[in-house]
Amino acid sequence: MEKLKFLLAGNPNVGKSTVFNQLTGMKQHVGNWPGKTVELKSGSFTFEDYEVEVIDLPGNYSLTPYSVEEQVSRDAIIHEDNDAVINVIDAENIQRNLYLTLQIMETGANTVLALNMLNYAEEAGFKIDVKKLEKTLGIPVIVVDAREGTGLDELIKTSIKAAKNPTDNSGKLTYGFELDDHMNQVKRLFPNLKIGTAPDSWVAVKLLEGDDEVLDLAENSPDKENLRKVTQMRKHLEGIFNDNVDNAFIDARYGEIETIMKECVQRPSGHKESITDKIDRIVTNKYLGLPIFFIVIFLIFQITYTIGGPLQDLIDEGWGILSAWLLEMLGEGLVSSLLVDGVIGGVGSVLTFVPIIFILFFLLSLVEDIGYLARAAFVIDRVMYKLMGLSGKAFIPMILGFGCGVTGIMATRTLSNESDRISTMLAVPFISCSARVPIYALFTAAFFTDPLTQTEVTFGLYILGMIIAVIVAKVLKSSVFADESTPFIMELPPYRIPTLKSAVLHMWERGFLFIKKAGTIILGTCVLVWILANLPPGVEYGSINSIIGMFGNLIAPIFAPLGFGFWQAAVALVFGLMAKEIVVSTFGTLFSLEADDEEGISGVLSDMFTPLSAISFMVFTLLYPACFAALAAIKEESNSWKWMFVSVGVCLAIAYVLALLVYQGGLFLGFT
């Protein structure tokens, strides 16, 4: 079978992903572009005698590399071998969409245009002459309905035909006399400068625009002397246009689009009030906007946990039964301990989150596909921007952090730029997730008899976590990412009826990623912790004679200034990295109590902790590095070990300093 490779390009919100899902179905692979935090989606399908691979490029408005997203698309089109670039455009927004089309054509790519949502455009009063558009652009134009899946066979057939007979359409483009003339001069100055599959004209445009990457390459070419002439030309052109050359090119492209529009498209005379306008008038209303926003967020939470909660308990019970059964079958021994304490204890507790993750991402995908996510960001943007320097879209990952940090970190994928994604990812672990609740509950109950004090302490911890999260995000945005200009480009797309297929695919994709993580990185670390708790051979699990116990004993003095410098606390903290709630059961294990004997544990705790050191310990567990699952999610989503270790470092430092302040400050003020 012959192999073909198509790239799928287009603006955000044009139905590109729907086309991709329709073509590839479940045969998708989701990863990252090498070395980037940008999601790489590829998929394959067979069509007649061809095995077709499709790569879904990020949604871009242009190919100018402002951010990694555009860089990735541009590199793929120019450097990656491909048989055709399928450009999906939204008929209702044809003017803006054609800008990217022209930029793709400039690269000499073998372009096929997929005209989507023509029915919406016609409803709005557009009349598009497809045959004429095809002729004017010089590339095939196929009308598709991505939602219904119509026109896709035709699209693939045409793309295959185009692949057999590739054409470079860059020659047909014109930018007006002045720019064309100078482009020709530049071409002659750099006859040997080749960049990927791009034609000379593209290189010339980029040199005149002053594109950093192309300038660097020219700097290393044999004709580098001629760069000075290019600079002179740019100066000359700037004089003529009274503007930067890259702006002149933008205007020239829009000029060309205007010509195309005049020939092929009849625009509606005025803007009729659409359903989208009607919905927006309510949803972003001055008084109703925020309440509606909070209701939607609340509903997402409520639905997720009412359906997911019982399922989570069910899985937990299942593990309990499995553990008991394993113990009975294998007897108390190394093997059963590995399976029960190591694998089920670590990975099992992480896997209980699977139903929640599935439901949550199904709902989020629906909300995004409908178009409400953009409105939610619109409504809350001011708060997020003022408070943390983040876009409104970061609100949802943050709020998800209260349920489970892993879901919050995974949801950062909806953010449109890298610096927002990383800042949010590093802030989310400070939010009190549900796994911290058992720790708070146990400690407050053991040390504060007054229920009001218990509530106050717990509430205080929640607030502390939120404040730290805000500060961390703000500091990152204004230090590490200060230079990074992060454009706030937020389109408010028309509301659309979501498709079940897209939501299910999205849910499956995120859920599967989580299961995969649990099965690899989390399993590995849990087994490692178990081994360390059982070595040297013959020691009691996690006791002071085990490696972990010795390690705990070794590091315990570090915690003395915080008020809990005994080895059991240190060991509990190490185990807590598997999942925070394990901190509680570890105290049980270490004192040879049943793991769920809360009264016994409370008794032991009050011998070891004072109320003040208990608060200090809770502050530390709130802030110290997130569980392995969350760390794995940071590694996965940022696609780098660096940010994961940064997160560990930042958490440790903040946890230590704050617990120290609480304990020493408390002592100073006379508390015990």
Place this chain on the structure above:
Amino acid sequence: MVKTLDDLTPGETGIVKTHRVKGTLGKHLREMGLINGIPIKLERKAPLGYPIEIRIQGFSLALRKEEAQAIELE
């Protein structure tokens, strides 16, 4: 006083004279079609006053206060 996008009231339309939105955002907006001479409509404001929703070239976009003040109208 230069009239900017920020001076429009919801529902009002103006014509872009020039915009001095800084950095990549400015370029981005231009590439999205915010070019001189096009009509721009202030659709509505967010409940907290900002961002604002504008309509250019047939689509809706959210802009923050700084950007709204940097877009000059005729």
